[in-house]
Amino acid sequence: SLIYTDSRQFGRILWNHDLSRLGPEPLAIGLDEFRARMKPRKTGIKALLLNQTFLAGMGYIYVDETLFAARVHPLAQASRLSAARIAAIHQHMREILGAAIKLGGSSISDYVDARGERGWFQLEHQAYGREGEPCAACGTPIRKIIVVQRGTHYCPRCQRR
């Protein structure tokens, strides 16, 4: 049996034997491959990280948190990012996903895991859902904009374009 609660109704379940169109998993991809895949992409970094053919499994909360930690603007063009910025994104993406998995994910609305347990990573969010609250690094209010039709949270001072 399969039980699926789609609290915000953005989810999908796809059944497909051919997984070749999915990108690598964020915890499995090495820095060299990450950089090589990013180099030719002229799209905004948030849109790219959410693109499941680029990376499989990054959701909007963890993209916002990763870009905040890496101090990269969500609309920055992927192909123009410096090697240092790409390395920062790669490192923080892995750290944030690892920490979120340990804490059982983020319980926004009524999310629970397969055992019915709430996640606690939402208490660690630095950017996502903190619109108007002071940035933990500089005190500037966190701003919310819409990117690829999704609410996007960032610090306008720490994450300059």
Ligand code: ZN
């Ligand atoms: Zn800031």
